[in-house]
Every structure is written in C-alpha cells, then in structure tokens.
Amino acid sequence: MGLGDDRACLYAFEGMADWEYGYLVAELKSGRYFRPGQGRVEVKLAARNREACNTMGGLHVLPDLALEEVRPEDWGLLILPGGDSWLEPGHGPVLELARRFLAAGKAVAAICGATLALGAAGILDDRAHTSNDLGYLKATCPAYHGEGLYRQEAAVVDRKLVTASGLAPLEFAQLTLGLLGVMDDRVLKAWKALYLEKSPEAFGQLMGALQG
16 A cells, blocks of 8 residues: 555535445445455544534534645545535635645545535546536536536546545445455445345345455
C-alpha cells in the first residue's frame, strides 16, 4: 500500500445524509471481508472547522480535523456524502481539496448532492461520471459541461473518482472498495449480491468466497 492508503477522510457537514456512506465506512473500519493480511482502514471526519455538526438524521458528530489540516499525501480516500446544501458556497474548500486529491492520484468518492457540487466546479468535465439525473444536473449547475461523459448508471468510477446516485449507496460502496483494492474480487461480488438479493444463497456465496 502507498502512503496514506490505510486512511480515509469523511467530510462532515450540517445535514449530511447518514445512509449514503454507511455501507462504505462500516466495511472500511471493520475490515471484516478484507483480503488476508490487509489491515483495516482508519476513517476520520473532517469539517470546515472542528465544530460539531448534525447529520440529516439528527446524529451529533464531532469532527477529528479541520479541512485545512488534511493533506492529500497523507490519505488514500476522500468521501463526500450527499446532503441538501451542496450548491451553497460554503463547500468551496472541500471542492478544492477534492481537486488536490485527484491531482495527487488519490481517490475521491462522491454521492448524491456532492456530485452536483463537483459538476458545478468543473471536476466532472473530463471524467466519466453519474449523478441523480442528467437533466437535473444541467439545470442546477449551468457551469457543468460534462454531458458527453455522463453515464446513466447507479455508480461510476473513472481515474480515481467514484460518483453515485443518492439511490445507490450499496453500489457506491462496492465501486469504492474495488477501487481501493482491499477486498478480493470474488468476495466483493458476493458481498454486493448478498445485500441486493438478500438470500441465503448469496450469503453462502460470500462465505465460500472468503474461504477461497
């Protein structure tokens, strides 16, 4: 693993959508299905400052870091959860941080409202991507010019950037975990099948994949 690859930074802000990062963060922190010998990924919360904020579900979270303390070279992943405030100017610092992560060859994973902000900032213009809806993305983000690279899919990955619809937290987690390479491909495929199909057969496939 490279420098910082065992650390993930989750952007925390008022009204962040609780469910959109849940699958991803749980697997990163627990490491329960990781490859043998693969250590867990440390997840830290960073916000515009260190002041506590409330999630959309009303959970009170206390950030570990201020954004200005986050250096891309020290991290492997920046996670941008959805929320209703992404087109407000206060998120400018984290969008600039996302640019720096990508420029440094580090991963960025954005879902739902966060994809709108990336589109408005021009970050989606040269990468295949998705969002909640192309028409809505164009209507709300006049500066967006990435229509030719838009994919009508639940989640998309291109050159270290994962984007996903707000309806696809599972696919968001799957592509991000795959990008990081922390899980065997067979295990990751079975993991997705289990949560999508919710069947005893899928659970058996996951257990079998873990055993090799």
